[in-house]
Amino acid sequence: xxxxxxxxxxxxxxxxxxxxxxxxxxxxxxxxxxxxxxxxxxxxxxxxxxxxxxxxxxxxxxxxxxxxxxxxxxxxxxxxxxxxxxxxxxxxxxxxxxxxxxxxxxxxxxxxxxxxxxxxxxxxxxxxxxxxxxxxxxxxxxxxxxxxxxxxxxxxxxxxxxxxxxxxxxxxxxxxxxxxxxxxxxxxxxxxxxxxxxxxxxxxxxxxxxxxxxxxxxxxxxxxxxxxxxxxxxxxxxxxxxxxxxxxxxxxxxxxxxxxxxxxxxxxxxxxxxxxxxxxxxxxxxxxxxxxxxxxxxxxxxxxxxxxxxxxxxxxxxxxxxxxxxxxxxxxxxxxxxxxxxxxxxxxxxxxxxxxxxxxxxxxxxxxxxxxxxxxxxxxxxxxxxxxxxxxxxxxxxxxxxxxxxxxxxxxxxxxxxxxxxxxxxxxxxxxxxxxxxxxxxxxxxxxx
Amino acid sequence: xxxxxxxxxxxxxxxxxxxxxxxxxxxxxxxxxxxxxxxxxxxxxxxxxxxxxxxxxxxxxxxxxxxxxxxxxxxxxxxxxxxxxxxxxxxxxxxxxxxxxxxxxxxxxxxxxxxxxxxxxxxxxxxxxxxxxxxxxxxxxxxxxxxxxxxxxxxxxxxxxxxxxxxxxxxxxxxxxxxxxxxxxxxxxxxxxxxxxxxxxxxxxxxxxxxxxxxxxxxxxxxxxxxxxxxxxxxxxxxxxxxxxxxxxxxxxxxxxxxxxxxxxxxxxxxxxxxxxxxxxxxxxxxxxxxxxxxxxxxxxxxxxxxxxxxxxxxxxxxxxxxxxxxxxxxxxxxxxxxxxxxxxxxxxxxxxxxxxxxxxxxxxxxxxxxxxxxxxxxxxxxxxxxxxxxxxxxxxxxxxxxxxxxxxxxxxxxxxxxxxxxxxxxxxxxxxxxxxxxxxxxxxxxxxxxxxxxxxxxxxxxxxxxxxxxxx
Ligand SMILES: [Zn+2]
Ligand SMILES: [Zn+2]
Ligand SMILES: [Zn+2]
Numbered sequence: 001x002x003x004x005x006x007x008x009x010x011x012x013x014x015x016x017x018x019x020x021x022x023x024x025x026x027x028x029x030x031x032x033x034x035x036x037x038x039x040x041x042x043x044x045x046x047x048x049x050x051x052x053x054x055x056x057x058x059x060x061x062x063x064x065x066x067x068x069x070x071x072x073x074x075x076x077x078x079x080x081x082x083x084x085x086x087x088x089x090x091x092x093x094x095x096x097x098x099x100x101x102x103x104x105x106x107x108x109x110x111x112x113x114x115x116x117x118x119x120x121x122x123x124x125x126x127x128x129x130x131x132x133x134x135x136x137x138x139x140x141x142x143x144x145x146x147x148x149x150x151x152x153x154x155x156x157x158x159x160x161x162x163x164x165x166x167x168x169x170x171x172x173x174x175x176x177x178x179x180x181x182x183x184x185x186x187x188x189x190x191x192x193x194x195x196x197x198x199x200x201x202x203x204x205x206x207x208x209x210x211x212x213x214x215x216x217x218x219x220x221x222x223x224x225x226x227x228x229x230x231x232x233x234x235x236x237x238x239x240x241x242x243x244x245x246x247x248x249x250x251x252x253x254x255x256x257x258x259x260x261x262x263x264x265x266x267x268x269x270x271x272x273x274x275x276x277x278x279x280x281x282x283x284x285x286x287x288x289x290x291x292x293x294x295x296x297x298x299x300x301x302x303x304x305x306x307x308x309x310x311x312x313x314x315x316x317x318x319x320x321x322x323x324x325x326x327x328x329x330x331x332x333x334x335x336x337x338x339x340x341x342x343x344x345x346x347x348x349x350x351x352x353x354x355x356x357x358x359x360x361x362x363x364x365x366x367x368x369x370x371x372x373x374x375x376x377x378x379x380x381x382x383x384x385x386x387x388x389x390x391x392x393x394x395x396x397x398x399x400x401x402x403x404x405x406x407x408x409x410x411x412x413x414x415x416x417x418x419x420x421x422x423x424x425x426x427x428x429x430x431x432x433x434x435x436x437x438x439x440x441x442x443x444x445x446x447x448x449x
Numbered sequence: 450x451x452x453x454x455x456x457x458x459x460x461x462x463x464x465x466x467x468x469x470x471x472x473x474x475x476x477x478x479x480x481x482x483x484x485x486x487x488x489x490x491x492x493x494x495x496x497x498x499x500x501x502x503x504x505x506x507x508x509x510x511x512x513x514x515x516x517x518x519x520x521x522x523x524x525x526x527x528x529x530x531x532x533x534x535x536x537x538x539x540x541x542x543x544x545x546x547x548x549x550x551x552x553x554x555x556x557x558x559x560x561x562x563x564x565x566x567x568x569x570x571x572x573x574x575x576x577x578x579x580x581x582x583x584x585x586x587x588x589x590x591x592x593x594x595x596x597x598x599x600x601x602x603x604x605x606x607x608x609x610x611x612x613x614x615x616x617x618x619x620x621x622x623x624x625x626x627x628x629x630x631x632x633x634x635x636x637x638x639x640x641x642x643x644x645x646x647x648x649x650x651x652x653x654x655x656x657x658x659x660x661x662x663x664x665x666x667x668x669x670x671x672x673x674x675x676x677x678x679x680x681x682x683x684x685x686x687x688x689x690x691x692x693x694x695x696x697x698x699x700x701x702x703x704x705x706x707x708x709x710x711x712x713x714x715x716x717x718x719x720x721x722x723x724x725x726x727x728x729x730x731x732x733x734x735x736x737x738x739x740x741x742x743x744x745x746x747x748x749x750x751x752x753x754x755x756x757x758x759x760x761x762x763x764x765x766x767x768x769x770x771x772x773x774x775x776x777x778x779x780x781x782x783x784x785x786x787x788x789x790x791x792x793x794x795x796x797x798x799x800x801x802x803x804x805x806x807x808x809x810x811x812x813x814x815x816x817x818x819x820x821x822x823x824x825x826x827x828x829x830x831x832x833x834x835x836x837x838x839x840x841x842x843x844x845x846x847x848x849x850x851x852x853x854x855x856x857x858x859x860x861x862x863x864x865x866x867x868x869x870x871x872x873x874x875x876x877x878x879x880x881x882x883x884x885x886x887x888x889x890x891x892x893x894x895x896x897x898x899x900x901x902x903x904x905x906x907x908x909x910x911x912x913x914x915x916x917x918x919x920x921x922x
Contacts, residue, residue, distance in 0.1 A: 116714075126729060130662075138728050140676075140714035147681035152674060152714070155684055156726050250699035254681045443678040443710060 020363045032364060035346050036371045045375045051224045052382045062185075069184035073105075073177065080108040080176065081159030081243070085149030087114070089167035090121030097133040099170040105177040108163075109135040111153045116143025116437075145436045146236070147252035154243075154251045162246055163194075166237040169283040170199065172390070179240045179279035190245045190271025191263065192279070193231065194238035195219050199282035201394050206292050208401045209408040210285045212376070215383035215395075219277050223386060226275035230328040233260040234273060238281035245271060254436065254444050267325055277386055293416050300420035340417050343410075372406040451487030451556050451563060453521065453542075454480075456503055474506050477515060482573050486518050487556040487563065490542065493522040497532045504538060508614035511575040516583070517566045517590050519559045535600055537610035539591075562590050569767065582769060584615050584626050585635055589758040589766035596755040597641060604738055606644055606653025607753055624651075627756065635762035638754030645734065646749040652738035655748065659730035661720035668721040669730060673713045677704060685717070783851070790852035790860055794909055797862060802905045810871035811907060812861040813916045814878065814898045833889055840881035844874050854913070868902045875900055 021029075030037050082100060084093070093112060100110060112134050114121050122139045129137040138152055150164065161180060165171070175194060182192045196218050198211040218235070225231045234241075236259045249265045252258045263273055286292040350364065380402055384395055436444070455471035472480055480486075489507055493500035500522055510516040519539040524530075526545060533541055539559070542551055566572060569586075577583060588595055588611075597607040616623040630636045645655055660667050673686045675695070682699035689695040695704035695711070704711045718730050735742045758766065785793065797809055845851065850862040863871045879896050886892040897920035901912065 129729075136726070136728075138715060138717070140674075142712055142714045144676045144678075144683070144712070144714050145681065148676045148683050148714070151681055151683040152676075155674070156717075250680070250682055252681055254679070258681075439708070439712070440678045440681075 016359065017363055017366065020360070021367070033368060033371065035342055036368065036375075039342070040372075040375065045378060048220050048224050048379060048382055051227050052220065052386060055223060055227055056385065065185060066181060069181045070177065072184045073180055077107050078160035078180075079158055080105070080161045080163055080180065080240075081153075081157035082108055082110045083113075083150060083153040083157060083162055083164050084111070084167050085113040085115055085146055085153060086167045087143060087149075088117045088119045088121055090114075090117065090119060090124040092167040093121075093125055093128060093134070096165075096167055096170065097128055102173050103171065103176045104174045105180065108176065109157075109159060111136045111138070111157060112167075113137075113149040113153045114139045115146065115149035116140055143437045145254060145440045147254050147258045148440070150236075150258075151251040154246055157243060160243055162241045162243050164236050164239050164241070165281065166283060169196075169237055169281050171238070172280040172282070175238075175279045175281060179238075179276050182274050182276055183240075183242065186272065188270075188272050189274055190242055190266045190269065191234050191273045192240045193222060193226075193234035193263075193273065193275045194240065194279040194281050195222075195275070195277045196235055196237050196281050196283050198285050200284050200287065201398070204287045205401075205404070206289050207285050207287055208398060209405065209412075210292070211394075212380060212398055212402060212405055213409065213413075214285075215387075216376070216379045219386055220379060220383045222275035223277045225328075226273075229272070229324045231273050231275055232263060232328045234263045234275075235259050237283050238279070240279075241266070245269065254440055264325070264328075267328070278388075278390070280390055289412065293412075296413065296416045297420045297423075300417045301424040340414065340421060343414060344418070369406050372410060373402065376402050376405045376409075451485045451560075453488055453490045453552055453556075454484070454486050455490045455492070455523075456507065457492070458499070458503055474503055477507065478510055478512055478575065480515070482514070486514075487552075488519040488521045488539065488559055490521050490523055491538070493524050493529065493533065493536075493541075494544070497522070497529050497536065500538075501536050504536060505614050505617075508537070509617075511577050512573060513569050513577050513586065514566060514572040516577075517562075517569075517586060519555075519562055521555060535598060535602060535608060535610055537613050539611075561592055565590050565592070580615055580622070581626050581629065582766070584612055585630055585758070585762060585766045587611055587615070588630075588636060588756060589763050592758075594639070594755045594757045597753050601654075604650070604652045604654070605646060609756075624751065630762070631754075631756070633761075634759055635765050636756045636758050638752075638756050640752055641755055642753045644751050644753050645745065646751055647734075647736035647739060647741060648743060648748050649741045650736060650739040651749070652736050654737035655734040656737060657745065658733050658735065659718070660733050661718075661723060661725055662727055662729070662731045663725040664720060664723040665731070665733075666720055666722035669718050670721065671716050671718045671730075674715050674717060675704070675711055676714050677702070677711045679710065683714070686713075785850055785852045787852055787854055787860075790850060790862070791909060793850045793862055794903070794907070797864065797903055798905060798907055801903060807865050808867050809903045810863045810866050810868050810900055811903050811909075811912065812859075812863060812871060812875050812898065812900050813912065814859040814861075814875070814882075814896065815916070815920050816857045816859060816882070816896065833885070836885055837882070840878060840885065844877050844881070858913070858917075860909070860913075862903070868900055871900050 024032065084096065097110060100108070110133075112125050112128075114125060114137070117139075122137075125134060125137040125139075128134040136153075136156055138156070140149065140152060144152075154162065161183065163176065163179065171194075179192050179194045182189050196214060198207055198214050200207050201211040202208065222231055222233075239259070241262075245266055246262075249262070249269070252262050253265075266273055286295055350361065377399070380399065384391055387395065452470050456474055456477065457471055458474045470484075491500045491503045504520050504522075507518075507520060508516050520537075521540045521542050522533050522536065522538045523542050523544060524533065526543065530541070540555055542548065542555065577586075591611065595609050595611055597609055599607045602608075612623070616626065627636070627638075631638050644653055646653055647655060658667055659669060661669055674683055675686050675689050676683045677689075677697045677699065679702060680697060680700040682697055684698065686695075688698055689704060696702070697704060697711075702710075707713070715728060718727050719725075720727070732745055733742055734745050734748055794811070801807060801809060841851065845861065845863075848864045850864070852860045854860065863874060866874070875898055879898060882896055886896075897916075899912070899916050899920075901907065
């Protein structure tokens with residue numbers, strides 16, 4: 001029976017589907033869908049569920065400690081520095097400065113660094129500085145890259161803690177005090193990552209997909225890795241750091257991927273890094289799939305560059321070796337890098353051995369889709385549980401869009417990722433990225449950073 | 450044949466025997482009208498200052514035939530050239546060279562100027578008090594571009610030597626005269642430079658100072674930031690400095706070539722009083738003359754130009770500026786000449802006498818000196834006159850007849866209007882004028898006016914005489 005005539009009959013399709021499933025033994029079933037059962041189900045779904053069901057009760061148990069931490073924080077009232085580096089971000093700054101005024105924790109300063117903007121950013125920001133809405137505005141007429149801009153701000157930061165945020169994001173009113181609390185719970189904590197959620201969820205299909213993705217990979221994903229002690233990234237869009245530690249490691253290194261990089265450097269010093277899902281930052285995400293592809297291309301390459309090249313020492317036994325750091329890197333490399341290529345292997349194997357005809361392929365594909373749809377549904381439910389009070393109405397509407405998520409992650413993101421890894425491995429493409437000024441890329445390439 | 454006239458301030462001390470024609474400075478206005486003056490020669494050997502004093506007296510004379518003539522300084526050598534350049538004289542005669550050839554050259558050089566002066570109507574009358582006209586005439590008579598000279602000897606930082614004597618160093622009214630002449634297209638200015646002037650005293654000597662935006666202290670240092678490309682480290686230059694070279698405190702590398710392995714993205718200021726770090730220092734200007742401090746944008750930023758007369762300017766210089774104000778105001782209100790006005794008045798008197806049906810009124814208003822407006826308002830006087838016209842236009846009817854004498858006394862025939870109603874109209878005009886004057890010129894004095902009914906006994910000349918006697922004194 002051909003695929004064409006099958007599509008004419010939905011009944012026929014389900015008949016063949018159940019027939020196909022019935023014909024498989026349990027072992028055969030596992031063999032046919034090994035990527036899901038062996039890897040995704042265990043690493044993501046089961047682990048997430050297990051940890052979250054530990055996290056939520058723990059959070060309730062921790063209430064007393066949190067209360068004490070909050071009292072200590074307000075008794076000490078340390079100055080906190082908001083640090084906002086960026087190029088051509090002037091248009092976002094007035095709103096950002098305005099929104100920071102709403103913070104429940106008031107003792108902070110705002111430092112904005114203009115990294116060689118060629119628009120009217122400096123005019124806008126200088127005016128805000130005069131109006132005292134920005135505490136310090138530093139204009140660098142020559143672009144030096146995001147790391148250099150953040151380091152410039154660090155030079156003049158006076159706060160005990162530094163909170164790095166993106167210009168085009170905004171914080172929930174209690175984000176600052178919430179992100180500071182972990183420092184008062186455990187003095188070995190060197191940095192705290194804040195939750196990043198999508199601000200423009202309903203702008204387009206792309207943003208809806210990202211909203212679901214962020215809730216899984218950041219809100220749930222980082223809470224899980226944080227609990228396991230293997231959190232590997234604190235995003236630049238929302239992260240709090242102890243200033244003394246940042247100064248000890250002399251701030252950020254040349255990017256891209258500087259967020260993950262600085263997190264690892266802090267871990268190497270023996271400090272803990274944690275994720276705080278209740279400190280919320282809303283960020284604007286790309287509205288077009290083409291823009292999104294470009295963004296991900298850049299992000300994905302940094303995995304190769306930083307994990308495999310720069311911090312390869314984490315994988316080798318040495319003095320600074322720590323098991324958690326080893327697992328952090330390995331987990332990242334294995335699940336992102338190696339598993340990315342597993343799909344192509346799976347597909348190839350199916351073509352050679354598994355499928356007799358195109359109908360079988362379609363059936364296998366359908367079952368895979370069903371599995372991934374189901375796991376996304378569960379994962380998103382976990383995310384909603386985790387959100388608790390901060391759950392918004394729009395979160396419910398997104399349940400419908402989970403239908404499309406398997407295509408988004410399975411096809412769109414995977415293609416971009418494969419392309420990025422290949423390009424970076426073969427050509428070190430990130431050294432030629434416009435993200436850094438050419439002068440910096442040239443040195444980085446020469447030094448093999 | 451024109452001759453140089455040696456001007457002396459003490460006749461008995463004349464030592465320059467070579468010059469047969471001489472005149473004492475205090476008798477200069479009595480010089481015979483037929484004298485063929487090629488230029489005034491002033492002895493500047495003993496003291497340029499003294500010669501300058503003499504020059505000022507000549508240029509302040511009221512007789513065009515005297516103050517407009519070229520002035521030449523007599524000097525022994527080039528020693529005092531710099532000083533002479535600022536004096537406003539038209540040329541220098543050097544005593545140590547062939548004097549006769551020099552004189553002949555100068556006479557022919559000034560021939561055009563002298564011929565132009567000779568053509569002036571009323572050039573022997575000592576009535577030329579209008580500073581605007583004097584300025585314009587000096588510019589036109591010289592027939593070349595009048596360029597500014599930058600100097601520390603003048604408070605405004607630059608002078609137009611030829612024109613200095615007109616306002617006797619009152620810079621603000623001098624600027625206003627130039628601006629007015631330019632907006633009237635009587636002269637055109639060629640941009641030379643910009644100059645910041647004190648908003649209080651027009652002094653060009655301003656001290657531009659960088660101060661701390663937080664505590665206004667002047668005690669600030671600035672330091673460059675260095676960005677090391679390799680490791681993205683950014684810090685003050687002093688943090689990199691080790692002996693004579695730069696070493697990165699983050700990665701221990703030596704920084705070698707600016708632009709290749711490092712650069713200096715910005716400069717940061719540090720306040721030594723309040724310890725604030727800031728990138729943009731506030732700038733404040735302090736006047737060396739009156740010690741007034743102000744932000745640079747609050748000081749006057751003046752364009753300095755070289756001026757040249759236009760064809761209209763040349764015409765106005767020859768025949769006077771009398772019609773200038775009337776020209777502006779008559780674009781809105783129809784103005785009649787004094788003669789026409791008299792004719793209308795006679796017709797109106799006849800009409801009333803004959804029909805005995807209606808009453809009309811004659812109104813007189815004495816207005817503030819127009820020249821004062823030019824001097825105080827400069828280029829803004831145009832707007833002032835336009836507003837003035839609007840006031841007249843809004844209150845008078847088309848059938849009313851308006852004229853002006855000396856551009857300061859207005860005469861109005863209010864046809865078919867009783868004395869009472871005319872008084873009302875007049876009061877409204879006065880009200881409008883008072884507001885305009887107090888807002889623009891801070892003039893709060895009263896504006897005299899008079900209304901009379903037109904009848905067979907009306908006599909304009911008599912009424913004017915009485916009015917002037919009563920209100921102007
Ligand atoms: Zn360095
Ligand atoms: Zn200060
Ligand atoms: Zn002054």
